[in-house]
Amino acid sequence: MIRASHFAAIAALALLTGPALAQPADRVAQFAQLPHWPGYWVSEDQAGTTITGMAPAVTSSNASTSANFSGIMVLRGDGAAWNEEGQRRRTELRAAAGGRKALGWGYPMMMNCATPLAFTITPEVTVITNAYNETRYIYTDGRAMPAKDDMWPTTWGTSVGHWEGNTLVIETRMVKNPSEFFHGSPPYSEEAVYAERIRLDGDRLTMEMTVTDPITLSAPFTASVSWVRDQGFDRMVQVDWDNDRTGSEDGLNTIELETVGD
């Protein structure tokens, strides 16, 4: 009986650890072929954000507004070729945006904000995480995108990718209308396809994103985002998004106050 239980335990252990330990040299070689992007990356236009929550481009009083704001949150798609349905959605979104609470950034905006990103690269999957527990899994194991009949729209979508040299090429589909999660996001449909190409260029990570959406766009929208390692981040601390006190008054947002005795 004892022998039988020992055998069962050893067999179970082998099943759990076997594949990873069977060919360690091959595994090392697989990792050695991959890029390594350690650190915590923030959108370059928002690097240097101060304790106010504002980026230097916002606080700089003598800078050209248009020039300095051009890269901030470019993935909102302000310059996209919105068709009639897209324009309708944007108008509706703006009308309802005042005081709306956000739940986080969602996709694609998590790729374009001051919140740091971390990239964990393995042969089978690249995991992109931000500080709000928002995670993308980019499967690079050769699988195909799930069939259209298996559509399962989510806030962060489904991504498959592959490596072209040192460039991570990603296709993302099945993203719920991003503006449902965060009112500052573009109101793309669930039919949208997001193509990304991410690579390390010196000390910057750069990305080209092209969005096609037959429902809201009359032409593909292409934007570039770059990230740098901002100072002061030493680990990815996950903090709930549970205290959105942004209110709305007379068409302008404001802070929802707490009064003495609350």
Next chain:
Amino acid sequence: MTKLLAFAGLLGLAIAAPSAQAHHSFAMFDRTREVTVNGTVREFQWSNPHAYIQLTSRNASGEAVEWSLEMGSPMYLYARGWRPRTLRPGTQVRIRINPLRNGSPGGVVLDVTGADGTAIGTNQ
């Protein structure tokens, strides 16, 4: 005039695009004015998407007024040297802010000093 146009542009952008920079626009704050508020920390809300200092101050009539003073997100505050315990309830502080445009007791924090004038945290 250039500054005025730049500010007008900023305001317009912020109103048109509610998430211009952080998760909300900063048009609610009057960035042309700086106000210093003296008071006692009631609570330091180390929270997302923004941290808040709840400060109890006294108005000209001697009545207690609670100010809601916004900061960036905790991840950025941490990167700039702030910690959840940087401000403790009961601490006497002076806080320089850009106030809310609507006149409510609130604003965005520029820097914090103790009652003796010593800097608390950083203003980076």
